[in-house]
Amino acid sequence: MAAITNDDQVLVLDGVAKQYGGLAALAPTSFSVQRGEFLTLLGPSGSGKSTLLKLIAGFESPSSGGIWLRSRDISGLSPAQRQLGMVFQSYSLFPHLTVAKNIEYGLKRRKWPSHRRRARVAEILAIVKLEHRAQAVPAELSGGQQQRVAVGRALACDPDVLLMDEPLGALDRTLRLEMESEIKRIHGELGTTFIYVTHDQQEAMHLSTRIAIMNNSQVVALGRPDDLFRNPPNAFTAEFFSDAT
Ligand code: ADP
Ligand code: MG
Numbered sequence: 001m002a003a004i005t006n007d008d009q010v011l012v013l014d015g016v017a018k019q020y021g022g023l024a025a026l027a028p029t030s031f032s033v034q035r036g037e038f039l040t041l042l043g044p045s046g047s048g049k050s051t052l053l054k055l056i057a058g059f060e061s062p063s064s065g066g067i068w069l070r071s072r073d074i075s076g077l078s079p080a081q082r083q084l085g086m087v088f089q090s091y092s093l094f095p096h097l098t099v100a101k102n103i104e105y106g107l108k109r110r111k112w113p114s115h116r117r118r119a120r121v122a123e124i125l126a127i128v129k130l131e132h133r134a135q136a137v138p139a140e141l142s143g144g145q146q147q148r149v150a151v152g153r154a155l156a157c158d159p160d161v162l163l164m165d166e167p168l169g170a171l172d173r174t175l176r177l178e179m180e181s182e183i184k185r186i187h188g189e190l191g192t193t194f195i196y197v198t199h200d201q202q203e204a205m206h207l208s209t210r211i212a213i214m215n216n217s218q219v220v221a222l223g224r225p226d227d228l229f230r231n232p233p234n235a236f237t238a239e240f241f242s243d244a245t
Helices: 049-057 099-109 114-127 143-155 173-190 201-207 225-230 235-242
Strands: 009-020 023-034 038-042 064-069 085-087 161-165 193-198 210-215 218-223
Touching: 009 049, 009 193, 023 049, 023 064, 023 193, 023 218, 038 049, 038 201, 049 161, 049 193, 085 143, 099 114, 099 143, 114 143, 114 173, 143 161, 143 173, 173 193, 173 201, 193 201, 201 225, 210 225, 210 235, 218 225, 218 235, 225 235
Parallel strands: 038 193, 038 210, 085 161, 161 193
Antiparallel strands: 009 023, 009 064, 210 218
16 A cells, blocks of 8 residues: 655555454554644543554554554554654653653763763753752652653654644642643644644644544544634534534
8 A cells, every 4th residue: 555645744544444353442443643743532431542543653553554653654653663752641751761861861862972961961951941859750750840841851852743642641730731722832932743632622632733533443534723613513513512612
């Protein structure tokens, strides 16, 4: 199967599907993501959001279909080989390492020389506004600060695409709103391509350049937030948004 890609398309999904035994966790799904986009997968629990993100990350392999990253077929690559940034709940901070060492971790694995690592860690600490906590360990930080470290660690290697699965799910409302603004600012400043999972409509409306609405293992609508809101293409999308207002 060949996908037609161009330089602006960072990621292309062509008929990607996932079955677990008889259960379709993801029906065949095709879309492409432009460089610098903030694409949010939005839908209720069990709709297939995490499955889709894990297929992109390489934690799961598709039952059919293909995935291209910068025109390269990545279906056969391990998560590490894909070199994507990830903020997953199951992929937590190293508790015994300082903030600086957590951020530095991926740079070491990629064998960056120490002077470049130091400079990059300083840059990332400034981006996530944690310069003053560089030597703290995760347990000494608030939930919001820990999430900022996770975002910083994911950003450190300057990934083509940053994947985030409900990164604010465990935070209280005040922290959520604060982190939401931080993520929006980072996207604006760095122009990194984000693929972001949430079940929170407000969060999706606030952050996204486009939203893929998921229900029953399918992407049922894909478009710009205001277009989806004003002209919902189906009843599910209309109802889903009306719940939020
Ligand atoms: P969401 O992230 O939107 O809550 P998921 O992608 O986690 O949804 O799940 C989609 C569907 O796939 C659900 O019905 C879920 O139970 C099923 N599923 C997910 N992972 C597995 C797995 N490892 N084995 C079997 N079924 C799974
Ligand atoms: Mg999920």
